[in-house]
Amino acid sequence: MINSWAFSFLFLILGAVFWWILDARQRKLLPPGPRGLPIVGSLLHLGKLPHRTFQELAKKYGPIMSLRLGYVSTIVVSSPEAAKLFLKTHDSVFADRPKLEAVEHLSFGDNGITFTNGTFWRHVRKFVVQELLAPAKVNSYEGMRREELGVVVEEIKKDAAAGEVVDVSAKVGDMIENMTYRYLFGRSKDDRFDLKGIMTEASFLAGQFNIVDFVPFLRPFDLQGLARRYKQKSKQLDEMLELIIDEHEQNLNDSHKGNPDVVDEMILLSRNDSSKNHHELAKLLDRPSIKSIVIDIITASINTSSISIDWILTELMKHPTAMKKCQEELTSVVGLDRMVEEKDLPKLEYLYMVIKEGLRLYPIAPLLGPHEAKEDIMINGYHIHKKSRIIVNVWAIGRDPKVWSDNAEEFIPERFADSKIDLRGRDFELLPFGSGRRGCPGIQLGVLNVQLVLAQLLHCFEWELPAGKAPEDLDMTELFGLTIPRIEHLQLVPKIRI
Numbered sequence: 001m002i003n004s005w006a007f008s009f010l011f012l013i014l015g016a017v018f019w020w021i022l023d024a025r026q027r028k029l030l031p032p033g034p035r036g037l038p039i040v041g042s043l044l045h046l047g048k049l050p051h052r053t054f055q056e057l058a059k060k061y062g063p064i065m066s067l068r069l070g071y072v073s074t075i076v077v078s079s080p081e082a083a084k085l086f087l088k089t090h091d092s093v094f095a096d097r098p099k100l101e102a103v104e105h106l107s108f109g110d111n112g113i114t115f116t117n118g119t120f121w122r123h124v125r126k127f128v129v130q131e132l133l134a135p136a137k138v139n140s141y142e143g144m145r146r147e148e149l150g151v152v153v154e155e156i157k158k159d160a161a162a163g164e165v166v167d168v169s170a171k172v173g174d175m176i177e178n179m180t181y182r183y184l185f186g187r188s189k190d191d192r193f194d195l196k197g198i199m200t201e202a203s204f205l206a207g208q209f210n211i212v213d214f215v216p217f218l219r220p221f222d223l224q225g226l227a228r229r230y231k232q233k234s235k236q237l238d239e240m241l242e243l244i245i246d247e248h249e250q251n252l253n254d255s256h257k258g259n260p261d262v263v264d265e266m267i268l269l270s271r272n273d274s275s276k277n278h279h280e281l282a283k284l285l286d287r288p289s290i291k292s293i294v295i296d297i298i299t300a301s302i303n304t305s306s307i308s309i310d311w312i313l314t315e316l317m318k319h320p321t322a323m324k325k326c327q328e329e330l331t332s333v334v335g336l337d338r339m340v341e342e343k344d345l346p347k348l349e350y351l352y353m354v355i356k357e358g359l360r361l362y363p364i365a366p367l368l369g370p371h372e373a374k375e376d377i378m379i380n381g382y383h384i385h386k387k388s389r390i391i392v393n394v395w396a397i398g399r400d401p402k403v404w405s406d407n408a409e410e411f412i413p414e415r416f417a418d419s420k421i422d423l424r425g426r427d428f429e430l431l432p433f434g435s436g437r438r439g440c441p442g443i444q445l446g447v448l449n450v451q452l453v454l455a456q457l458l459h460c461f462e463w464e465l466p467a468g469k470a471p472e473d474l475d476m477t478e479l480f481g482l483t484i485p486r487i488e489h490l491q492l493v494p495k496i497r498i
């Protein structure tokens with residue numbers, strides 16, 4: 001009997017020693033990184049602009065860095081080679097998203113596309129890519145985009161005639177909002193409610209580092225007050241979306257419309273009444289998931305395109321030579337007797353270089369969306385634990401002098417003149433749309449929006465800063481959230497060009 005007790009005790013001790021050695025070995029095999037504080041780890045050191053903090057830390061610890069955020073082991077990736085390892089070579093291991101408190105509230109229980117995983121996510125993503133964002137679908141809305149842009153150009157012409165200052169950020173934001181609603185809901189902005197305003201606040205809240213996602217036992221205390229604000233936004237969103245879906249259901253009951261909008265497509269699918277071949281998704285799609293998908297598409301499409309346009313136009317105001325080159329190109333490709341058409345866009349090569357340069361310096365999602373390791377894996381001799389949070393710092397990659405030379409911080413579109421680097425996720429130096437399984441499915445529409453709006457604004461107008469403001473007064477500081485808007489709106493004085 002004593003022998004068996006002694007044996008069990010010895011077995012336990014050996015087990016504990018073995019575990020300790022293994023754990024110590026694994027800790028040793030983690031990528032280098034800062035030692036954090038007990039419990040919170042490095043959470044309190046992230047500052048207001050975490051992408052910049054990570055960029056500084058990576059200079060010390062290297063392109064694959066590990067740090068602890070609360071209880072979450074976090075890997076920050078900051079070079080093209082390392083990004084390729086995580087987003088291409090081992091893409092299947094890192095294609096999951098972590099569970100976040102914000103998503104639970106703001107995305108109606110984690111039913112959409114951006115923050116779901118597994119079978120549901122695969123079916124929704126396939127449906128979105130094949131039906132809602134397919135090139136043919138995107139192209140079928142060319143007339144709608146021409147109409148919306150035409151309205152804005154006319155409004156700006158009136159402002160120009162009156163010599164007024166235009167809030168370009170707000171104008172472009174409203175226009176992309178209208179385009180997105182017509183695509184999703186079949187109608188432009190609904191004056192009954194401010195969906196974009198609420199979505200902007202929700203997206204800002206969702207982008208904050210919420211301590212509860214890293215130290216779960218603090219959840220009941222809601223120390224940052226975020227849960228309270230998520231719930232408030234969620235309630236407002238829910239009321240609006242319920243109304244929108246009810247109206248669509250009613251319309252579908254009354255008559256089948258010609259060109260179904262995105263909400264129609266989803267309702268028809270959920271009723272097994274769709275001509276589209278997505279039977280597996282049809283079984284899973286319900287009202288909360290339709291709401292979630294709508295929210296995800298609004299979040300992913302409005303602020304991304306408009307904020308990108310805003311940054312690029314601001315850089316052009318600071319670089320009049322680049323602005324002039326864009327306009328000369330427009331004159332030669334389009335002529336001065338008509339507005340830009342979508343068919344002109346592929347010929348606007350310099351403008352495309354300007355857009356790549358803008359998105360290199362200001363990738364609207366500087367840390368992409370968060371990824372999570374599905375299993376334990378060794379990468380470059382480092383041990384990455386299952387459930388580790390993976391952060392790809394495309395902000396740092398886009399500004400790395402080793403990749404972009406010593407002028408990496410400067411806006412020089414000509415750097416792309418003899419370069420094959422594109423922004424569609426195949427070149428890991430430039431990842432504004434991410435890459436791999438989680439890469440942006442709306443890239444075609446996103447690039448089209450940015451190209452079309454910039455081309456039209458530069459073709460129809462000359463732009464000047466308001467009296468007393470010089471280019472160097474433009475504040476190029478960003479705010480951090482799910483996206484990074486510029487800290488101030490771009491206010492410009494238009495002069496009619498064509």
Ligand code: HEM
Pocket residue numbers: 113114115125133296297300301302304305308364365368369370431432433434435437438439440441442443445446447450
């Ligand atoms: C300039 C415009 C845009 C930019 C820069 C952009 C960028 C991005 C980025 C960086 C991601 C995350 C990639 C990752 O986590 O690895 C993403 C995801 C996503 N984007 Fe875009 N995007 C843009 C426009 C759009 C548009 C117009 C739509 C749809 C209408 C869209 C739909 C989505 C969706 C649904 C996801 C989540 C994909 C998933 O998790 O599977 N995006 N986008």
